[in-house]
Amino acid sequence: xxxxxxxxxxxxxxxxxxxxxxxxxxxxxxxxxxxxxxxxxxxxxxxxxxxxxxxxxxxxxxxxxxxxxxxxxxxxxxxxxxxxxxxxxxxxxxxxxxxxxxxxxxxxxxxxxxxxxxxxxxxxxxxxxxxxxxxxxxxxxxxxxxxxxxxxxxxxxxxxxxxxxxxxxxxxxxxxxxxxxxxxxxxxxxxxxxxxxxxxxxxxxxxxxxxxxxxxxxxxxxxxxxxxxxxxxxxxxxxxxxxxxxxxxxxxxxxxxxxxxxxxxxxxxxxxxxxxxxxxxxxxxxxxxxxxxxxxxxxxxxxxxxxxxxxxxxxxxxxxxxxxxxxxxxxxxxxxxxxxxxxxxx
Amino acid sequence: xxxxxxxxxxxxxxxxxxxxxxxxxxxxxxxxxxxxxxxxxxxxxxxxxxxxxxxxxxxxxxxxxxxxxxxxxxxxxxxxxxxxxxxxxxxxxxxxxxxxxxxxxxxxxxxxxxxxxxxxxxxxxxxxxxxxxxxxxxxxxxxxxxxxxxxxxxxxxxxxxxxxxxxxxxxxxxxxxxxxxxxxxxxxxxxxxxxxxxxxxxxxxxxxxxxxxxxxxxxxxxxxxxxxxxxxxxxxxxxxxxxxxxxxxxxxxxxxxxxxxxxxxxxxxxxxxxxxxxxxxxxxxxxxxxxxxxxxxxxxxxxxxxxxxxxxxxxxxxxxxxxxxxxxxxxxxxxxxxxxxxxxxxxxxxxxxxxxxxxxxxxxxxxxxxxxxxxxx
Numbered sequence: 001x002x003x004x005x006x007x008x009x010x011x012x013x014x015x016x017x018x019x020x021x022x023x024x025x026x027x028x029x030x031x032x033x034x035x036x037x038x039x040x041x042x043x044x045x046x047x048x049x050x051x052x053x054x055x056x057x058x059x060x061x062x063x064x065x066x067x068x069x070x071x072x073x074x075x076x077x078x079x080x081x082x083x084x085x086x087x088x089x090x091x092x093x094x095x096x097x098x099x100x101x102x103x104x105x106x107x108x109x110x111x112x113x114x115x116x117x118x119x120x121x122x123x124x125x126x127x128x129x130x131x132x133x134x135x136x137x138x139x140x141x142x143x144x145x146x147x148x149x150x151x152x153x154x155x156x157x158x159x160x161x162x163x164x165x166x167x168x169x170x171x172x173x174x175x176x177x178x179x180x181x182x183x184x185x186x187x188x189x190x191x192x193x194x195x196x197x198x199x200x201x202x203x204x205x206x207x208x209x210x211x212x213x214x215x216x217x218x219x220x221x222x223x224x225x226x227x228x229x230x231x232x233x234x235x236x237x238x239x240x241x242x243x244x245x246x247x248x249x250x251x252x253x254x255x256x257x258x259x260x261x262x263x264x265x266x267x268x269x270x271x272x273x274x275x276x277x278x279x280x281x282x283x284x285x286x287x288x289x290x291x292x293x294x295x296x297x298x299x300x301x302x303x304x305x306x307x308x309x310x311x312x313x314x315x316x317x318x319x320x321x322x323x324x325x326x327x328x329x330x331x332x333x334x335x336x337x338x339x340x341x342x343x344x345x346x
Numbered sequence: 347x348x349x350x351x352x353x354x355x356x357x358x359x360x361x362x363x364x365x366x367x368x369x370x371x372x373x374x375x376x377x378x379x380x381x382x383x384x385x386x387x388x389x390x391x392x393x394x395x396x397x398x399x400x401x402x403x404x405x406x407x408x409x410x411x412x413x414x415x416x417x418x419x420x421x422x423x424x425x426x427x428x429x430x431x432x433x434x435x436x437x438x439x440x441x442x443x444x445x446x447x448x449x450x451x452x453x454x455x456x457x458x459x460x461x462x463x464x465x466x467x468x469x470x471x472x473x474x475x476x477x478x479x480x481x482x483x484x485x486x487x488x489x490x491x492x493x494x495x496x497x498x499x500x501x502x503x504x505x506x507x508x509x510x511x512x513x514x515x516x517x518x519x520x521x522x523x524x525x526x527x528x529x530x531x532x533x534x535x536x537x538x539x540x541x542x543x544x545x546x547x548x549x550x551x552x553x554x555x556x557x558x559x560x561x562x563x564x565x566x567x568x569x570x571x572x573x574x575x576x577x578x579x580x581x582x583x584x585x586x587x588x589x590x591x592x593x594x595x596x597x598x599x600x601x602x603x604x605x606x607x608x609x610x611x612x613x614x615x616x617x618x619x620x621x622x623x624x625x626x627x628x629x630x631x632x633x634x635x636x637x638x639x640x641x642x643x644x645x646x647x648x649x650x651x652x653x654x655x656x657x658x659x660x661x662x663x664x665x666x667x668x669x670x671x672x673x674x675x676x677x678x679x680x681x682x683x684x685x686x687x688x689x690x691x692x693x694x695x696x697x698x699x700x701x702x703x704x705x706x707x708x709x710x711x712x713x714x715x716x717x718x719x720x721x722x723x
Binding site: 086 | 603
C-alpha cells in the first residue's frame with residue numbers, strides 16, 4: 001500500500017513536471033527570437049507593429065514596407081496583433097510589449113480612447129509610441145503618421161462617387177469597425193462636404209463591415225436590399241471595397257450601382273477590368289509603413305520628440321517634418337482607374 | 347461491529363485517533379498542495395529564464411489580468427462542489443459590460459449604471475437558479491441556453507460598437523495601485539471576496555451542506571440540508587459576482603462591447619478543475635482554486651512575455667488541465683482500491699475507526715485525507 005501511494009505520487013509529480021519542461025523548452029527555443037527584450041531607452045531599435053488586426057492585406061503591405069525600412073537601419077522588426085479589430089484585444093498586446101521593454105510600438109488604433117491608458121503606461125516605461133493609419137487621442141502618443149490629409153481623403157472619395165452617379169441620388173457608406181478613428185473622421189468630413197457641395201446627393205445609411213470580408217459582403221447585400229434606389233456605395237476601407245466589389249460583380253446591380261472608396265490595386269484590378277469599379281483612391285501602404293518605421297527610429301534615437309517643426313530623414317522617401325499636433329503627413333491620395341492600374345503591384 | 351465486540355471486552359482506556367493520518371500528511375499530501383507547489387515552481391522558473399518577466403510591472407499586469415477569472419472562480423467552485431455547473435458566467439460578464447456602457451452613454455451616472463448591471467447579473471443568476479431548482483432541469487442544459495440568451499441580449503443591445511467613454515476616475519481606479527507598491531487596488535476587493543467565500547465554504551454549515559449535496563443529494567436532503575435553496579443562492583451569487591467582474595473588465599479595458607469575455611467560462615472552469623475540485627462534486631478546496639487560477643495566469647503571462655503565440659499557450663494550458671483531471675481521477679481510484687484492499691479481513695481489531703469520512707471536511711483538509719480505515723465495517 002505504501003509503495004502504491006508512493007508510486008502514484010511519483011507518477012503525478014513526474015507527469016505534471018513534464019508539462020513544465022515542455023513550456024520551458026518553448027521558452028528557451030524562442031528566447032532569443034524576434035521580440036527584442038532587455039534594455040529600453042535610446043539605442044534599442046526594436047520596433048513592434050500592432051495593426052488593427054492580423055490577416056488584413058492592407059496591413060500586410062504596410063508591415064512589409066516597415067520591414068524593409070527596419071532592415072535598412074539594422075533594427076529588429078516584429079508584428080503582433082489580434083485576429084479581430086477590437087480595442088480591448090490591443091490593450092493586452094500593448095501591456096505585453098511594455099513588459100518586454102521594446103524600443104517603440106507602432107499601432108493603428110481600433111479606438112481613439114480605449115487604448116490610451118495602456119499606451120500611457122508604455123510611454124512611462126520608456127517605450128516610444130507612434131500611431132499610424134488610425135490615430136488615438138493626441139495626448140497618448142508621441143507622433144501620428146498620417147497617410148494623407150483627412151480632408152483630402154474625404155474629398156477625393158466624394159468627388160469620385162459624385163462623378164460616377166451624375167451628381168444626384170442616394171449613396172451609402174460601408175465602413176470598417178464602428179469605433180475606428182480614421183474611418184469615422186473621414187465619414188464626418190464626407191458628410192460635411194456633401195452638405196456643402198453636393199446638396200442633391202443623400203447619404204442614406206452607414207454600415208459597418210468590421211474589416212471582415214464576410215461581414216462586409218453580407219452588409220453590402222443588405223444595403224442593396226434595403227435601399228432599392230441606391231446609386232452609389234463608398235467604402236473607405238480596403239477590406240470593405242474588395243468585398244462589396246465581389247458582391248456587385250456577381251449581382252444584377254453590376255454597372256448600375258457605382259462603387260468607389262479606398263482600395264489596393266491588386267485587389268481591385270479584376271473589378272476595374274470587368275467594369276464594376278470605375279475609379280478608386282489610396283496611397284501606398286508600404287510607404288506608410290516605411291515612413292512609420294523611420295519615425296519610430298527618429299524618436300528612439302532622440303532625433304525628434306514629436307514637437308511641431310522637428311525634422312528627420314526617412315530613407316528613400318526623403319526628409320519629413322512634424323506638423324501641428326504631432327502629425328507627420330505622408331503625401332496626397334492617389335486615384336487609380338483603368339488607365340494606370342496596371343502600373344502598380346501592391 | 348468489530349469495535350462493539352472490542353469495547354465489550356476492554357471497557358476503558360482504548361483511545362481512538364480523530365484522524366487516520368497525522369495532520370501534516372492530511373494537509374500536505376493533497377492535490378491542492380501540488381498545485382501550490384507547481385505555482386511556486388513555475389513562477390521561479392519564469393522569473394529566472396524569461397527576460398522581462400522578473401520585474402515588478404509583471405505582478406501588476408498579472409493580477410489585473412487574473413482578477414475577473416479569480417472572481418468568477420469563487421462562486422463557480424461552490425457550484426461545482428454541489429455537482430452543478432454554470433456555463434453562462436461569461437455571457438453575464440458581457441451583458442453587465444454592455445449595460446454599463448449603454449447606460450453611461452445615455453447620460454446615467456456611472457455608479458447607477460454599475461448598480462443596474464449588478465442587479466441584472468443577479469437576475470440572470472436567479473433565472474438560472476429558478477430553472478435548475480424549481481423546474482428541475484439539468485444545470486448543464488439550462489446554462490448553455492442562458493449562455494446564448496445573455497450573449498444575444500448583450501450583442502443585440504450594442505451591436506459591434508464599443509462604448510469607450512467612461513469617467514476617468516473609475517477607469518483609473520480600476521488600474522491604480524496601492525500606494526507605491528505594485529499591487530493593484532482591486533486586489534483588495536479580490537482578497538476580501540476570497541476570504542468571504544472561503545469562510546462560506548469551509549467554516550459554515552451552509553458550506554458543509556454543499557459538500558453533502560455534491561456527494562449524495564438525497565441523503566443530504568434527508569439530513570436536513572436545504573438543497574434547492576442552497577443551489578438557488580449559489581446561482582444568484584454566480585450571477586452577481588460575474589456582473590461585478592464584468593464592470594471591472596469594462597473599466598480595465600476601457601471598452602464595453604457585446605462580445606467582451608467570450609469564452610471566459612472555459613478559462614474559469616479549467617482553473618477550478620486544475621485547483622483540485624472534482625467535476626462530479628463533493629470535493630474541493632478554495633486555496634487550490636486560487637492557486638490554480640494563479641498558475642494558469644503566471645504560465646500564460648510568462649509565455650506571452652517570452653513571445654509565444656496564444657495558440658501554443660492554449661495548447662499548454664489545455665494539456666495541463668487534462669493531466670490534472672486524469673491524475674486526480676487516477677489517484678481517487680487508487681484510494682478506493684486501497685480502501686477495499688484494507689477492508690478484506692473483517693472483524694479484526696486492526697482497523698481504527700475514524701470520525702470523518704470522505705467529503706465532510708473540516709478546516710483545510712479535504713477528502714484526500716481518508717486513510718487506511720475501512721468503511722462499512
